[in-house]
Amino acid sequence: MIKNLLLFLLFFVPPISFAQVTDLPAVNAKGQVEIPASLKKLLAGTPYAHMAPMEREIFSKDVLNLFSEKNTSPSLVRGDFNGDGKMDAVVLFKNKEEAVALSFLSSGDSFKVVEMERYPLNKNKSLQETYLSLLEQKEVSFKGKKIKSKRDLIQEETLGGAVVAFFFNGKSYQRYKGVVP
């Protein structure tokens, strides 16, 4: 009986799509965020094509200490942001003047690119202290009450300062103020 059940699970449960995970931005052994070729293709022809993920070195030591685990980075957060049960990612990109938080949201077998937030880099400080972190579905609350959320939220934090949570409303990102789809 158990053997049959195991055989059933082995052959009939659809396998987890590893392709979608490997197609997402990930942190390499050096701690840098890498954008897979398939996503670079998506960015080609967009204003983001020439932007690069923020290098690890740009963040202050205090920020990096918060991300001491392997496979984590202050410029990358992964979770289910559109509520479809698949993994998505948000990456902090930058050019000379500003930072752009860009999300890669699963859409069928592919991804779509949606800008989450844009802000000027702090010219007064050479090291970046604004970074991304995850607010999991199970942690979503407001005024002391749990809020049922079908999706994870993204926090944009500045070390010891402002913390703004964003959610994807199906079209764009909004700041979280107690209501989430």
Next chain:
Amino acid sequence: MNRLKWILIFGFLSAGAAFGFTVANPPSDSGNSSDFRISPYVPTVTGSSSLQGSMYLGASCERSHDEFRCMLCNCMREAAGEPYEGKKMVGLVVKTRVEDPRWANDICGVIYEYKQFSWTTYRSDRRNLPSHPNENYNECVRATQETINAPGNGVNHYHADYVHPAWRKDYKKVIQIGHHIFYADKGAPVRLSTGSGSTMDSGASR
């Protein structure tokens, strides 16, 4: 007609300044904003700042050098809806930071520092102060009056209870008031006192 209206307003303001009108103290022992009532303006012999609140009605919250306005805007944007003690604590966080060389050395500098208070980051959040006083505004005026010249109390960070910043692990949790959770540097002394002057437990959970 208009001229007459302005003469009357000017006359009223002058009389107020001369008598030193003030807002009555909120009940300080409860720390509960629901107990707070604004009494009619009462002339006092101490001449304490009086019409300060009405001076700022409708004022801009764009960056300025007016420390009272900076504190008042910060209170309204950060702590409206929070208990009175929570409003005061937000002011004391600013004062603690002013005394700490890691932040700017003046009130407006601390408040408008890059991405430290989220409302200063978003233009839409920097809207003017209300044109008409309400309970939150009156409490913020009072909280600002009580904290603007007070020393900091060691509490230098806080966040709303619906976010879970990674940075909170670096600090010592001191107290939750309303929906704000307040922190201090690990190992640093914290002086908490209620409105009645009694000291609250500063035994922080870490």
